[in-house]
Amino acid sequence: MSATRTEVHHGVVDASPPPGGGGEEHIRIAGGRALLGLSLLLGWSLMYLLVLSDFEQNHAQSVLYGELRTQLAEGTAPTGAPVAAGAPVALLRIPSIGVDPVVVVEGTRSRQLQDGPGHRPGTVLPGQAGVSVVAGRAVSYGRPFARLPEIRTGALVEVTTAQGRFAYRVTGLRRAGDPAPAAPAAGAGRLTLVTAAGEGSRLSRLQPSATLYVDTELASGAAAAGPRSAPDPEPELLEPHVDRGTLAELALALLLLTAALAGFVVAWSRWSRWSRRAAWIAGAPVVVAALWLTSSIGARLLPALL
Template sequence: MELTISLLLLAFVFHATLFTSFQFRAAQSNAYDQLRTELAKAETPTGPLNTDENLVVAGSPVALLQAPSIGLSVTVLEGSSSEVLRSGAGHRRDTVMPGQPGTTVILGRQLTYGGPFGSLKDLQPGDEITVTTGQGVSVYRVFGLRRAGDPLPEALQSGQGRLELMTADGLALFPSGVLHVDAELITKTNKAAAQVIAYSALPAGEKAMGQDQGAWFIAFFWGVFFVLAGVTVAWLWRNWGKWHAWVVGIPVLLALGVTTADAVMNALPNLL
């Protein structure tokens, strides 16, 4: 049993710190290629609805966000659920698209799945953030970082644009809250698109530190299989001998451990 638990913990650490980064890079490569193609064809969504007047599919690439001062370049996807944030930064669907009048909110993970927003804390007032969308290139200037309890920025004036970046704050995997980066639009505003989703209508899993409660059932399901595999390996150890058990059992336990870890990661808060 001690070996089983150790392998599970090892699989979780390996998955969270290494394997998720590989997943993120592959997903980002595909998303960037799709975004570049759609920008060239003028097919990138510029609002919550596509050309067929249906909601843009969650996970669709909508922008490229770059912050040169911290070496950040990430493709932004539509939606902000834990599943979407495995593949990139996520545009919160109740807010305007970057470059449009109003406040755009983009969420990203601090550590896991590439941790694209892990360096947000290093941004300084005056740093510029560039966002490329189907409406062109918009430039924002950072004017503040804030945490829970800090005063909110002044209300936007009519026609102004703002960008708010959000990620987990504090120790990695043990967040103390949410870090907000506020930036003002310093280029001209683009034409606004009609908003059809209110913040109150967003699923809880798409808000900051949101969780997909249904994902815990899947994690439990895989956890049961992992425990059963551990019991089987223990039986083999006693009846076949330790070397046979190692050869047969360790690959199976590692595979199930990574799968279980992946399911757990999907159930944890979306900004980790």
């Protein structure tokens, strides 16, 4: 048997990985970061719609309540057209389903329903002779009409406007496609409440199955109808609504968010270790505020009744 010889080579040995071996690792890292970013974005979107939007509407309702209360005291609250979109027109209360007095605003677009239930242009104001329509959200922004499917025939619906206080009684519930009730008699008043109908948890109701209508009748004492606003040529309340104004505002909000994020990243990477705490204190609120603004404007592209 021959002896085994071991040869020793002197010099620099190339220990780098073979060409192309690191590309897959970079792809995995980039893919993981992209999934993490999408997960964070989805989580924020759900948290905004289901939780944070409630605070936004509560603030809007507080401001609107003070404005309407002053107008009622001074006798300047609207009794007919013209009424500016988003202006307060009435107070609505439904005791049986826990709807405390909420301010009804003019308009039923997504932008207006972020502030509270909205009166549909083209119909008389609540309390007046004729048919009045008020729509409200079921999932987000305080979800004032979330429990509307639970309401029973005969339940009380109270409305306060510049023309007084009015008490309606529920006469029936129907969904899109069901026969509508006959027009009210001359001098009589009807209030129809509209929201999205869905089954299951709040998360599952982000995809509502139908539009729910609750018809209520004013037994007596309807006020004289004032001038009506022109009907709003908006899409159905369960359809997304996209307009140039909202898209322009969303583009500006995204630019603001991008600038806030870029400033925060630059400050974090260039400042010293002890200064990074200041970057968090100064930058985080700006980023959150820009993200909140972007989410609020972006939510206007969703169906108005969600």
